[in-house]
Amino acid sequence: MTTDTLVDERTWRPSTLDEFVGQSAIKSTLDLMLRSAIMRGAVLEHVAFYGPPGLGKTTLAYIIANTVGGSLRELSAPAITKPGDLATVLTSLSLGDVLFLDEIHALKREIAELLYSAMEDFKVSIQLEKRDDIITLPLKQYTLVGATTDYGLLPEPLRARFGHIFPLDLYTQDELMQVVARAAFLSEVLIDRESLEMIAARGRGTPRLALRLFRRCYDLAVVRGSDLTAELTAEALEMLRVDEMGLDEADRRYLYTLATVYNGGPVGLKALATSAGLNPTTVEQSIEPWLLRSGLVARTRLGRRITKLGLAHLATTTDIVETTK
Ligand SMILES: Nc1ncnc2c1ncn2[C@@H]1O[C@H](COP(=O)(O)OP(=O)(O)OP(=O)(O)O)[C@@H](O)[C@H]1O
């Protein structure tokens, strides 16, 4: 092991579809679209990805740009305040470039409208400052890659303009083990199977989270001058207070509030989040997907409900009682 190895999420980012772990349905469709576009000498159609944070949306945009050989421009929709800002970026794109628009559901209406013709007809119409007339500028053919954590908020005209919209799903334990094994290999640290299992089990189906846990385990390995053994990994994970199902203090507080204040539910999102002192958006996007997936909580027509498994899990945790009292 070398201690000067760059340990950074960006260096672990897969740059080809082959290196991208899991999401096999997405990979095969995307691979087909890419091959066909390349064989036809055409620009890839616009595509969008949606799913919880940390599952690889940005990574896929990088892979697309890398595969088609275009430059990648990255923009976050909430940061675009004026139509002119988006128009400036669009007109600066070269043939085959990839424009990655993150949080695309948060585009302001007038900016989304500008995007419609920019996607469909490759042109933008803008009003120049201090002038009444509107000018229309042609754009080079480019690929828009949209990403959103909230598919429901995408306006229908926007959805209709994508050649394909890919849903990203949480990763399996096995897939997360591969993600971590790859990062360990690139960081030149030896890691045993048990450590991979422990980290993956706590990764909440999310590569970003599994990799973050791995980095803290790696830190301990560096400091001790050791490989990542099960013993060392257990020690590092203990320090992070992430339990064996990957729940952190906020998750446990959510469960505890649901079980005690609301008698196990059903209860609506807002009431539950407020009582637990959590932000409703954070609850819906970062806390609930994993609690639902792991069967600790159920979502019914009447609201959220704790399951038997959720109650059993809560009984094994002790820290929550101290923090909520
Ligand atoms: N399928 C995968 N295989 C290997 N590594 C992955 C995979 N998906 C994600 N990663 C890693 O996880 C990290 C997080 O992924 P990424 O930034 O693409 O997520 P995201 O979906 O864009 O998240 P956000 O919604 O928060 O922007 C990346 O740095 C990448 O290294």
Ligand SMILES: [Mg+2]
């Ligand atoms: Mg991202």
